[in-house]
Amino acid sequence: MPGQRSRSVSSPTVAEVAAEAGVGKATAARTLGNYGAVSPAARARVLAAAEKLGYRPNSLARSMTTGITQTIGVIVADVGNPFFAGVMRGIADACEATDYTAIVMSTDEKLATEQAAVGVLIDKQVDALIIASAALRPNETAHILEAMSRRIPVVLIDRKVRGLDLDAVVINNRESARDAVRQFIEWGHRRIAFVWGPALPDALPDRRRLLASAENWLWSETERLRGYVDALDEAGIPLDPALVSTCAHNEEATVGAVGDMLAMPDPPTAVLTTETDAMVGALRAIRAAGLRHPRDISVIGFDDSSWASVIEPPLTMIAQPMLELGRAAAQHAFARIAGDDGDAVIETIPSTFVSRASVAPLKSVAPLKEDAVSADGAR
Amino acid sequence: MPGQRSRSVSSPTVAEVAAEAGVGKATAARTLGNYGAVSPAARARVLAAAEKLGYRPNSLARSMTTGITQTIGVIVADVGNPFFAGVMRGIADACEATDYTAIVMSTDEKLATEQAAVGVLIDKQVDALIIASAALRPNETAHILEAMSRRIPVVLIDRKVRGLDLDAVVINNRESARDAVRQFIEWGHRRIAFVWGPALPDALPDRRRLLASAENWLWSETERLRGYVDALDEAGIPLDPALVSTCAHNEEATVGAVGDMLAMPDPPTAVLTTETDAMVGALRAIRAAGLRHPRDISVIGFDDSSWASVIEPPLTMIAQPMLELGRAAAQHAFARIAGDDGDAVIETIPSTFVSRASVAPLKSVAPLKEDAVSADGAR
């Protein structure tokens, strides 16, 4: 009786199963661990014993000797954000299909948190790491290099990191933004706002300084700004830094930033937002100014959502393939784990332009007084 | 040289640090693991040696001997769903504050997947489990009982599971739904739809059978239906099963289900939806029928989202405290890990009724012809 009691609390081990089956420990281990060769007879006995005792393998012990944990670490800014949640789901799906398991950590876009997270995951011996890094410059990548030096494959997701030659799965940010802005331009818009570059302390007075500053933004933001500028340049439209928001990354701040733009003497007639909350903020500012989209102002935003189709009129959006991004990242990780040591590959998954009804032709009513001129002598 | 090479590939161990520091293995282990007592002198030498060698603890080995992994397993239907993503974020935050780590798995609401997930997490020796279970009946809980029998604390989140006496963190589903329906009733509505009960094979012809069937729904759905019925009963409004949707849980199906309701001779004048996608589907159906909210039909939905404030007119919603749910669940888990073996506690976190503008008084234009009567002889 006492013996039985103690048995129920701690799981039986391979040795106990072996004893019960009347075979050696190794034979039991081989059948239970599905490796090596075991005679059908012995195998059956072991299985029966295991069943009877309620044997469950101890993954920890197994990982300890094999050095593989069947676990990958995932580090993103915020699991609660729909974008990363989607990515996470893609990763989780890929993991389930391969019997991997995912540990997630949120960094809130803080480098220190990210560094700590990488440390924890290294110590937990994850087989690979997928990171949407907050690192902006090569000198902020020590933690990632540390992981690499410990032979842990790292794949970047959503953002490349300058100075790191690693697998990365991203979308075509630059082209997506460029296409959206081209769309605006085709409909006659010339005052086009770019909402939600990163929070910047000071204003960026001119093109040169804006572009220089952009080199230190999150890669994806930089790319989107580049696409915006590309389209403007193609059309010979001067870049007005006042139309590039540098407010905090939250809905409230965006309401303010867009509100300010709308109060300018020559306000934007079109707005490109780079994230869901930015779109919500922009829409609120537009309403607050007594305007309606797309009648008074056209809008396009990154990150489609089911809501976008239900807003009236429905919103034209740039849908990011979040699940795909996650799945692809996981697959790269698996390939590296499997020993692939080829050159780093950048996988660019295209976004989808979901055309709905939030872009309209520029009204030809003369909205500008003569004195409300753009910064440079535009053509 | 060769010695150095091999050192860089595999991390140094406690023994190596001890050797470098010129102390015994145990002393090194004690300082590195922060336990026991070590003289300041020895401590300093060990730390220096560790630093020099770039020592990192092997969590696996530690967990193996201590039996604690500082890891909790989280099982939800879909990490990509905004609700669970929010919950996940709450859990992640709580984990970060306590140096725990979270493994997430999505089940897609499939019991078999959930069972497998629990198995994996047990094998990985998680210190606790947080589950939004898909189990509906006591006979579907074997996997959870298994975890419990292995002394792994389990806390349920979002849904209680019938027959399981476990800690659970949930919202006040019944009251929330009841209050929403009361709201409708106060404004004069009597034909009120409940959208997105679970997918059911056959129609539920009468009240008795509907309520009986509801006993086998996900607990949260059952509760919400109860709240709906409560409010109807209070007001003496007969329950019409045709106004309770039993379509598949996706936006598209909801469009169809609500569309059908709107085509009835005495269509609903108010709709309560129990999830984000249901609201989006309902709104689409409403539009498709050429109606507008709240002029023609009032709506309230579970799960607030920033979008709801930007829909025109903005939507009245029942906001679930997702972060809070996650945080609370994690805290219960930690308490159990710490040894709390008190009775199971149910923590009910109230939802917030976000009143906006999607509810309007019932138009008193006579919408019903004499023959379009409600099912029973209502008062």
Place this chain on the structure above:
DNA sequence: CTGTTAGCGCTTTCAT
């Protein structure tokens, strides 16, 4: 095909 024997890196008695 099978059993015996060593560890994996750490914590934990138990002496000293």
Place this chain on the structure above:
DNA sequence: ATGAAAGCGCTAACAG
């Protein structure tokens, strides 16, 4: 306060 030695549950060599 410290060191020696045992052992966690498993896999991996190595004999038979």
